[in-house]
Amino acid sequence: MYNIALAPGIYRIEAEFTGPGKTKDLPADVTIQKSEHKRLDTCIEIAKPNAQPSAHVGVLLGRVALWPYGSPKRWYSEMVPGARIVIYSLDGTEITSVVSGDDGRFNISLPAGTYRVEMPRLPARARFTKNLPAAVTIVRGKQTCLDVLLDTGIR
Numbered sequence: 001m002y003n004i005a006l007a008p009g010i011y012r013i014e015a016e017f018t019g020p021g022k023t024k025d026l027p028a029d030v031t032i033q034k035s036e037h038k039r040l041d042t043c044i045e046i047a048k049p050n051a052q053p054s055a056h057v058g059v060l061l062g063r064v065a066l067w068p069y070g071s072p073k074r075w076y077s078e079m080v081p082g083a084r085i086v087i088y089s090l091d092g093t094e095i096t097s098v099v100s101g102d103d104g105r106f107n108i109s110l111p112a113g114t115y116r117v118e119m120p121r122l123p124a125r126a127r128f129t130k131n132l133p134a135a136v137t138i139v140r141g142k143q144t145c146l147d148v149l150l151d152t153g154i155r
Contacts, residue, residue, distance in 0.1 A: 079104025
C-alpha cells in the first residue's frame with residue numbers, strides 16, 4: 001500500500017508492471033482540493049505460484065490493511081499479517097479459511113461458485129470493516145480480488 005502526499009491539482013494515476021499483472025481500476029484521474037485527503041484503492045491481480053487459476057478452479061486474492069493511523073494531516077495504513085478470513089457457502093456452511101501472510105496478502109484456490117467471505121474475529125486495533133461480509137463469485141481460470149480494509153475508528 002502506498003501513501004502519497006500531493007499538492008492540490010489534477011493527477012493521472014497509472015501502474016506499470018515489470019511482470020504479469022493487471023488492474024481494473026487504473027489509470028484513474030484524481031482531483032485533489034486544498035486540505036483534502038483522498039483514498040484510491042486498486043487491486044493488482046497477481047497470484048502466488050501456489051494459487052493459480054486453472055480450468056477447474058479460480059483464485060480469491062487480496063490484502064488485509066488497517067487504516068487510518070497518524071493524524072488528519074498525514075494518515076497512513078499498515079498491512080495486517082495473520083488475519084483469518086473464512087469462506088462460507090451461501091447457506092452458511094464453512095468451506096475453508098485462509099490467513100494473510102507477513103505482507104498482509106492472501107490467496108486461495110476455490111471451485112467456481114459464489115461464496116460469502118467473513119472475518120469472524122477482527123485483529124487487535126480494528127474496530128470494524130465496511131467491506132465484510134462480502135459475496136464473491138469465483139470464476140474458473142480467473143482471479144477475483146477482495147481487499148479487506150479494517151478501520152481503526154480514528155478520525
